[in-house]
Amino acid sequence: MWVLGNVSLLLGLMDSLTSMLPDFPDNYASPKSLVEIQRVNAAKEGRFPDDFLFGVSTSAYQTEGAWNVSGKGESIWDYATHNSPETVIDNSNGDIAANSYFMYKTDIDLAKQLGCNAFRISISWPRILPTGFPNSLNPKGIEHYDNVINEMLGRNITPVVTLFHWDLPKELQDLGGWANPLIVDWFVDYARIVFKAFGDRVKYWSTVNEPTVYCVYGYGGKMVPFVNHSGITEYLCGHHMLLAHAKAHKMYNEEFRQEQKGKVGLSISVPWAVASNPEDPEEVAGADRWFEFWGSWFLNPLFGHFGDYPENMKNRIAENSLKQGFPRSRLPEFTTEEISMLRNSTDFLGLNYYHASPVQKYLNYNVTSTVSFFGDIGMLEVPANENGAAFSDRSTPWALVSTIQKINKDFEVPMIMITENGYWDRGQLADIGRAKYYHQHLSELPGLIAQGINIRGYFAWSLIDNFEWSVGYTQKFGLFSVDYTVPERTRIPKISTKVISDFYKTRIIPLFLWSLNEVEFDINVGL
Ligand code: NOJ
Secondary structure, rough: OOOOOOOHHHHHHHHHHHHOOOOOOOOOOOOHHHHHHHHHHHHOOEEEOOOEEEEOOOOOHOOOOOOOOOOOEHHHHHHHHHHHHHHHHOOOOOOOOOOHHHHHHHHHHHHHHHHHOOOEEEOOOHOOOOOHHHOOOOHHHHHHHHHHHHHHHHHHHHHHHEEEEEEEEEEHHHHHHHHHOHHHHHHHHHHHHHHHHOOOOEEEEEEEEEEHEEEEEHHHHOOOOOOOOOOOOHHHHEEEEEEEHHHHHHHHHHHHHHHHHHOEEEEEEEEOOEEEEOOOOOHHHHHHHHHHHHHHHHHHHHHOOOOOHHHHHHHHHHHHHHOOOOOOOOOOOOOOHHHHHHHOOOOOEEEEOOOEEEEOOOOOOOOOOOOHHHHOOEEEEEOOOOOOOOOOOOOOOOHHHHHHHHHHHHHOOOOOEEEEEEEEOOOOOOOOOHHHHHHHHHHHHHHHHOOOOOEEEEEEEEOOOOOOOOHHOOOEEEOOEEEEOOOOOOOOOOOOOHHHHHHHOOOOOOOOOOOHHHHHHHHHHHH
């Protein structure tokens, strides 16, 4: 017994009340819009639409382990963690991680127990192509993901598959990685192999995960692969990722879409920036610029008719570049042909959302002496407090609402899936913070869908505690804890699994009483 009092009774009552949809006259609308109307109506009544995808999200390097098993090549994370363990705060790595390469059936089973009808994974590029190039095709890699995908489908779980979630083949990094324009074609070659192998069963593809985060940190000297020419390499990396995505989308249209009928999108982390001093108009304008540099940088070229970077971003970088003695802007330009390829090149936006980001002016920034991405924005993130939060509470569901409303208003986004949403802590099973966080965030979605915003799925990050990049295993995001002290990597449910499974199984907003403190809650849930 974990639900309090008469909550289950209430849920049953709400369910039967809300399942009564109004009758539509025969000539009301085309079947397509009828489905859309039904979605909106369901949401107005507090229900999630029948075809809504509820899932969990993971990535290959963070969970699989098996780093050198069955012909897998070396990734940049294998290389960095083996050769410079200090790269990661606790000197750890993903060599074994949660052992999901061998335990994928267990993971899929856990997802099923939660009530998921979808599961987002990523494919490890070096497991498929150990050197990164097609002439190194590894059949065992294909076989592994075949098994994973078939297992999901056998359990009525829709796979959502990311092609690049940061584990680039090391050999491609030796050639410059995402700073080299040739990577656009290397990525398309890899994508073709993956679409061909799995596209008969996979209908949702996310080409790249969090391109802006990867480029700003990885190509701004703060994270693997530690390319460090800030103000130059972030933009090169982003430029080539945009083109790689658009070219892979074009290739899918030309070679696979007719037969496979899938959707090709990408997952972007769009932060909601809040000025630390709302009375200061310059700082408020700076917060808008933050959204532009982190969000519109990718949204503007991909969604709608623009096909290019935001004007303000282009002008600002061009002006700063001139002041710094560059003969042209550090932000590369797209050709006319590239602009037409970028336009409307994305079937859905995968939105990764965690929390609002308070920002402040970049004081003492000297534009003539320092070339830097953050200098171009003119803003910095407010450093987090000891709880890892710049706000007193890391749960800011209102910012999810504002982000989605802004994206819906300013860009032509055909469909949104929330491909990541999550909360970190130190790994306690009584994870009240996470349970609350999920309840608060999921509760906002019917309201947004009721406004006509086409949100079609939600994926919690993450199913299990896993390798959290530069902070190793010190931050935990899982709904299930993983016992990293035993070879079995035992998975143990946390309290938040109850909140998630209640949403996913009832498909309405369940009631919870959050006034209880952690201990009382623990007793009441009876875990
Ligand atoms: C974003 C990334 O996609 C994922 O790899 C990471 O673990 C989560 N956010 C949490 O930081």
